[in-house]
Amino acid sequence: MTTPYALTVDAGLRDLRAADHLLRTLAAELALPEGAFGCTHLIRGDRPRVAVSFTVASPALRDPAREWLTAKGYEVTDGVPDDTGRAVLYPGADALTGTLTVAELLSRSAIDRVTVLGAPGEPEGSARLVTRDHVRPQWQGGELVLIAQPAIGGTLVPFEVPEPTPCCADH
Structure with a gap:
C-alpha cells in the first residue's frame, strides 16, 4: 500500500462477506474519496477474525476518519495489520x-x-x-x-x- 495514512477497524467479524459489507458501509459513511483503498485482513491467533483497513492519501483524511470511527465505538488502530490485504475498494x-x-x-x-x-x-x-x-x-x-x-x-x-x-x- 502506497501511503502511511492507514487505519484498521477490528469489529470482531468472522467472515469475508460481513467484512466486505462493513468496509463498503463505513467507506460510504466516511465519504472516502476515489483514491482510497479498503482492504480486509485475516487476523490469526487466539481469536481468528477479519479486520478492515482504509488507506487514504493524507492525514487530513485519516485523522477525522479515526475520530468518527472511534466515536462510533469501533476498535481503531493506526496502520494496517499486515501487507497482504485483500482489496475491496481501490481506484477503478x-x-x-x-x-x-x-x-x-x-x-x-x-x-x-x-x-x-x-x-x-x-x-x-x-x-x-x-x-x-x-x-x-x-x-x-x-x-x-x-x-x-x-x-x-x-x-x-x-x-x-x-x-x-x-x-x-x-x-
Missing part, C-alpha cells in the same frame, strides 16, 4: 464489470498484474476475464495482484467467487 474497482481483457482490467484499475493458478508467467493482455462483478485482488510484495483461474471457453475468472458456499452448507 467499480469499472471492473462484465467481461474485460486483462489489458483493460489493468488500465482501468489500480491492479498491477494478473496471475493464473497453475500457469507460468502472466496471461496475455488479450486474454478475456469474466469478472462476475467481483474482483478482489490482494497485496503481494507491494503490488496489487489479481489471482485468476481458467474458465469455460478459454476465459479467465477471478479465483474468489462472489457467493461462496459456506462450509458444511448441506448439513
